[in-house]
Amino acid sequence: MCLAVPGKVVSIDHRADPLTGLIDFGGVRKQACLEYLPDVRVGEYVIVHVGFALQRLDEESARASLDLFGQLGLLEEEFGDAWEQAARQESGSETR
Helix, strand or coil: CCCEEEEEEEEEECCCCCCEEEEEECCEEEEEECCCCCCCCCCCEEEEECCEEEEEECHHHHHHHHHHHHHHCHHHHHHCHHHHHHHHHHHCCCCC
C-alpha cells in the first residue's frame, strides 16, 4: 500500500531543481519534491505521496494521522525498518 503521509518540513533546498525539502515523518526523515507547494515554509506540515508534497496540513491533524497510522501498523509498512529504528532511538530503547 502507498500512503499519503503527513510530515513536518525541516529544511528546503531553494537551489534544487525541482524544489525539494527534508520532511520529518515522526522521526524518519526523507527528501520530497515541493514543486506543488512552492511557498511552503520550514515548520509547516504537508501531506506527501510517492515523494511529492501535495498539500498543507495543520499540525493537530498531522499528529493525529501519524498516531493513527502508527497504531494500525501502516507506518512500518510504508517506511519499513527505518521507521522502527527511528522510534527506538527516539524512546532511547535501542541497544548498542
